[in-house]
Amino acid sequence: MKRNRENIPFTPGIEGVPRVRIALFCLAVPLLLFLSLLLGASGQGFPDVHSPVGKAILNLRINRLVMGLLVGSALSVSGVVFQAILRNPLAEPYVLGVSGGAGLGATLAILFGAVAFIPLSLPVAAFVAAVLTLFLVYGIASRGSGGSPSVYSLILSGVIISSICSSLIMFLVSTASADGLHSVIWWMLGNLQPAPLDQRILSTVLIGAGFIVTWLLGSRFNALTLGREMAHYQGMNADLIILGGLLAATLMAATAVSIGGMIGFVGLIVPHVTRAMFGPDHRWLIPLSAVSGGTFLVLCDAVARTVLAPVEMPVGVITALAGGPFFLMILQRKMKNAWIA
């Protein structure tokens, strides 16, 4: 089967990216997002915008939609980046201890009451703790390797630091007063209740910055999947790109954790599914994963607030319940289009 050479469009990487699927995807996303506005704890259907109550409900739903888009895209893109840099299908913010570190920072901020007094202390604490964790993991992994750590030592030390962080969170939770306990637990389970406005604005800026950096590095990530050595030969400063990519991905994951709590599975599943649909070229994969990750989380949230209405479930429960079996199913199909390992 040979292609007609005359028709090669001179767009970067459109080769191998199925255009029909992209078109369908572009149609489906707004439709799904609109659908999610119809679902809520107060009942199905579009709220009556003429009544004040309806207005408030619509406003709330839109806010949650924005939250979902932000958190979902941040987690997905950081998953894409970690998987590319570490060349490992299991890499995601959780594996590297980044989410755990962010969670620990956020827990400290909540329990010590900083959140109530200092504006924006939650995202800042989460990011600082996540970066410290990343450096700690990187530092431990580099020991004795004379500079740049191997992927295996990175993942190993990441898993260890991650479990230390969660033990520390457990310790803090078990000694916390009943008052702080509720907010920590609720936050830990993951939810998309709109955060304060200043926090939302800051998070949008941070996640946007992380997205732009990672998208700019898209072609470098393509080369990095061939290994650090090959990327170096291809004329890039591999160590700088690895560090920059890890920092940008950490920034996005930490920000997402600080406003959405610990929402698992999104950073693992969405990159795989998106790659299976559109191929692994990161110049496309990064923006597409951002959109699909955001949409996925918005839909999960819509389900979370409707299934047991008027009681709301934490969205993390839905992502795990929906994501787990889905992931297994894809693994069963050997992920031919997405990952050969």
Place this chain on the structure above:
Amino acid sequence: MSVPALSIDSVSAGYGDHLVLDSLSVQIAKGEFVVLIGPNGCGKSTLLKTVAALIRPSSGTVRLFGEDVRKLRPSVRSRILGVVPQKVESPMAFTVHQIVMNGRTGSSLPWIALSEEDHGIIERSMIYTDVLDLRDRYFMELSGGEQQRVILAMVLAQEPQIIMLDESIAHLDINHRYEVLRILRRLNHEHGMTVVLVSHDLSLSSEIADRLILMNAGKVVVTGSSEEVLQAEILSRVYDCELQVQQDPLTGAVHVIGVLDGISRGSEWMKPVHVIAGGGTGIELYRRFGLYGCNVTTGVLNRMDSDAEAAKALGIKAVFEKPFSAIGEAAYKEASDMAGQAEILVVSDVPFGSGNLINLRLAKEALDAGKEVWIAGGIAERDYTDGKQAVEQVDKLLAEGARSWTSLHDLMMELKGEP
């Protein structure tokens, strides 16, 4: 005089404290086709990585067309130098075309489309390496030879002036190996590309290279045409084994072959040999003499000594003493009879103490009987007897006509009567 494409000036480099390259200097001219050969671990791959600025040399400089490689911007460096590593793997399902595109997009921004020229270069690289038919296949599903050609296409798409291949063709079958070599030859001839190939195949190297560089222990041993480098004597020393070099009278092709049989049967030198050893110092001697078909005997050895175990395993006739005991008269007498049958007596670099000093008397007897006696050098470091009796005896033996040896290879050559 033009600037050399690649100039390596007294470069030392390695990993951590372990230095692999030892003040190595070599120059490669533009348009040369050079093959780098040498035993495993001699630093060929390290040299390539140092040239590509992946390893920082601890001293010395590497220059590409006169520019210090460490001062070149990575993107500029990649337009001068392309490297094909031994094996490249991608964990993701990239198609062949996407992989080759990396050669052009490595430093481009996402929204900047590749120019028509870029696409032309990608297409040309794929035609050159004959992977155009594979363009929509998944890279990781290809055979090793196909993958290697795809990587070569990707590196060619960088349009480098120098291309280095790190044993990239070693694991290909002969068909694909020649195919890659033909591609390289053509690039070299038609585009004046400088090619540096690391190879283990000495015969193939001689066929293709303008010049060979033979490395050993982090240094250049010799460089020159295949006639100059592929000499049995030089190669045998570097690879520490016996090699023969044959030239095909018709084609002029040089073949380097290992020696399986040592020497033609019935030759004069297959004399019976008696080896005095102990503590594992004899194993290699037993093995080598055994390979040459010599009738080997050994002793006296203490039972449970590693040489004793080796002699038993190899079926070598030996005289044993009880474990960890001084050699007694009875065993000595037996060994003396055994050594009397041999025509050559070789003393390994075994340490001497009061318990086994008596073995040196076997050497004295052999020498007195007019036989060849070879004693490993450096006896002073292994003499644990009181008053340095072993040193004294060995000195006396050497004065009386025994000969000293240091390298096993040289010993074998001497015994064969080849200088």
